[in-house]
Amino acid sequence: MSNIPYTLITRDKELNDLCARLATSEAFAFDTEFVGEDQYEPEICLVQVATDDECALIDPQSGVDLTDFWQLIGDAELCKIVHAGSEDIAICRRLGRCDPRNVFDLQIAAGMVGLGYPASLAKLAKAVVGVTMHKSQTLTNWRKRPLTAEQLDYAAVDVAYLPRMHATIRQRLRSRKREEWAVEESQRMCANAVRIVEPDDQRRRLKGAGSLSRRELAVVDALLAERDAIARERNRPPRTVLKDFLVIELARRGWTEPSKLATLRGMSLPQALLRRLGSAIERARSAPPESHPPALPSREHSEEEEIILSLLTGILRDHCRQNALAYSLLATRNDLKDYARSVINGSGSDPVVLRSGWRHQAVGKLLDAVLSGRSAVRIRQENGQFHVHIE
Structure with missing residues (x-):
């Protein structure tokens, strides 16, 4: 059991009073507990909030109206503190129909002050405020009512220390002149979390789509649209209706007969739905070539x-190690590929993340100096460790 005092909010007046207090604060932390693995839209089961002065647990299952709370999430004047908040932000957008603004993600900020990325909440709480957290309710059933004392304690601990951690980490950012970096990257996280996934994005995320022809990609688009429609109708997650690998396999084979579709390993849909998939495939294959989507760019490299x-x-990697910056936050392998190609082939029209924003401030001059030949790379041993030196 924790010793975190909290208030359980189950009535509209209680929530309205809480929102009024939050509106007068400079910042508050929030977290959500939701269930989304067995239905189309995630179901929000609990909302936790905390300031320096209080901790409250809002129970949406009690029927309280969350409108005022969603408005606070969209208030640009109020700082909202989260940890690894992309899913929480997506929930706010999908269920609250609000655009989250002025969000500060502690997991991102921690990666900019030498605390690693992605660092768990338990790890950060121990490192920043000296608190040991026990994640005993990770797989708990948040739908079931009444919630147990153990569940409520767990939920309170998840959010109660975030304001203190925010104050400490923000001070460390300021001492390194990186606060704007954390704000920028938190904004980027929010934008990605609420961004509507376009067909181009869906195709790129499918393993094996890069080898498909334009006609086969048209089948992929048709299958993804039909999968989403079936999932919405049946209130199921799309990937439980039709696995991603089956989308690729059906696009390659081009089958339209339900009897053939049913022979694929992992296919368990009834005949009526197989006929719908077959019809979608037939429509896509019959479409004129000029309507087919463009081929996906190759990720192969020379x-x-x-x-x-x-x-x-x-x-x-060495630069990040010496400057308390998480390499995994700075760049992905694809980011480096894009940068390398921009050096070899010119900048082109597509944005290169390492050439803009805080990433360019952090390493832009370094990379440009090395790749232009203005600086040399040397390996030196200092205090028993090898370091990369740019001269």
Whole structure:
């Protein structure tokens, strides 16, 4: 049991009074507990909020009207503190129909002050405020009522320490002149969390889609649209209706007969739904070629690109190690590929993340100096450790 005092909110007046107090604060932390693995739309089961002065647990299952709370999430004047908040932000957008503003993600900020990324809440709480957290309710059933004392204690602990952690981490950011970096990256996280996924994005996320023809990609689009429609009708997550690998396999084979579709391993849909998939495939295959989506850009890279990629990786990893910056937050392998290609082939029209924003401030001059030949890379041993030196 924790010793965190909290208030359980189950009535509209209680929630309205809480929102009025939150509106006068400079910042508050929030978290959500939801269930989304067995239905189309996630079901929000609990909302936790905390300031320096109080902790409250809002129970949406009690029927309280969350409108005032959603408005606070969209208030640009109020700082909202989260930890690994992309799913919470997506929930706010989908269920609250609000655009979250002025959100500060502690997991992101921690990666900019030498605390690693992505660091768990338990790890950060121990490192920043010296609190040991026990994650005993990770797989608990948040739908079931009444919630137990153990569940409520767990939920309170998840949010109660965030304001203190925010104050400490923000001070460390300021001492390194990186607060704007954390704000920028938190905004980017929010934008990605609420962004409507376009067909192009869906295609890119499917393993194996890069090898498909334009006609086959048209089938992929048709299957994804039909899968989503079936999932919505049946209130099921789309991937439980039709697995991603089956979307790719059906696009390659081009089958339309339900009897053939049923022979694929992992296919368990009834005949009526198989006929719908077959019809979707037939429509896509019959569409004129000019309507087919463009081929996906190749992610393969040349030997020249591989050499530059390896060089950049080593330089950036060591630079991050020496400057209390998480390499995993700075750049993905694809980010480095895009940068390498921009050096070899020119900038082009597509944005290169390492050439803009806080990432460019952090390493832009370093990379440009090395790849332009203005600086040399040397390996030196200091105090028993090897370091990369740029001269």
